[in-house]
């Protein structure tokens with residue numbers, strides 16, 4: 001019998017003595033974690049979410065003495081309304097939640113089906129900011145007897161502002177545990193063939209549905225401040241490598257695929273070229289047709305649906321462009337699930353027979 005499917009009691013020398021705490025069968029937990037989501041689009045839930053998100057030192061690295069007066073004095077008074085209106089445009093009204101939560105749940109459910117042959121695996125999902133929280137879902141996994149947990153930050157490219165803060169939060173919660181599970185975290189997978197292939201296939205199949213041929217396809221990644229890059233965050237290099245491998249896999253003429261960075265926040269200089277400026281420049285130079293994909297986002301969310309499919313499309317048209325299409329993220333598609341499953345199976349080696 002596999003040691004992992006035995007209860008601790010079975011592995012022990014005899015029956016549990018009276019008064020011994022109950023012991024579950026030893027299992028392996030897989031926890032998918034994405035960025036976060038407000039619970040609603042009104043001012044209060046938006047403010048709560050933004051407060052948690054923008055108080056994270058991994059996200060805003062400015063000294064607190066400089067940042068908090070801006071955060072509490074300006075950002076948390078103005079941004080909840082603005083962001084709430086943007087979320088309202090993309091909100092999943094059927095489930096009353098953000099698309100990011102809907103897709104992350106679907107990924108968790110589909111991964112559980114794909115791993116169903118391994119009875120000892122329990123799959124769950126959480127958000128770094130907002131609900132369901134990492135603490136709540138980790139406690140659930142532990143209540144199911146998970147003595148080993150694989151934490152999967154859903155970011156193909158590593159950044160301290162995303163991957164590291166997921167792991168920080170998980171380990172912060174573990175600090176309060178007497179019986180801490182063995183833990184593994186999924187590393188970045190920006191150059192994994194299964195991921196590059198899934199992106200390429202999603203581009204090819206999307207372009208085949210269009211009634212125009214884009215002169216350029218833009219790979220738009222979420223940006224980070226230049227200062228983080230200069231301090232050694234590998235994110236920029238990971239994005240560039242994803243794009244290079246994608247370009248090679250697509251085999252297109254040089255220059256058709258363009259890499260850009262979106263979602264600037266605050267006054268600092270961020271990674272360049274900026275997506276909005278590039279889209280505008282292309283249209284002004286006479287480019288009539290483009291498509292944009294977001295390889296760094298595992299799921300569609302505010303930043304892809306509102307900022308790219310919505311705003312960037314408007315910028316392109318206003319500057320003289322004619323045809324604009326947003327290529328959906330991999331989400332819970334077969335190709336997207338192939339990537340998630342491959343990463344999980346690879347990282348579970350040695351824990352699974």
Ligand SMILES: C=CC1=C(C)c2cc3[nH]c(cc4nc(cc5[nH]c(cc1n2)c(C)c5CCC(=O)O)C(CCC(=O)O)=C4C)c(C)c3C=C
Nearest residue numbers: 035036037059083098100159161162222224265301302303
């Ligand atoms: C300094 C600020 C920010 C850094 C650094 C940053 C990095 C970063 N973020 C993502 C992924 C997502 N960001 C999202 C939203 C978002 N991000 C910031 C700020 C920084 N991000 C802001 C202010 C916002 C918008 C919040 C709002 O106005 O409501 C999202 C979308 C979440 C959703 O529910 O839709 C994602 C995803 C990455 C990958 C990244 C660094 C690599």
Ligand SMILES: [Fe+2]
Nearest residue numbers: 035222263303
């Ligand atoms: Fe962000």
Ligand SMILES: [Fe+2]
Nearest residue numbers: 236237238240
């Ligand atoms: Fe680089």
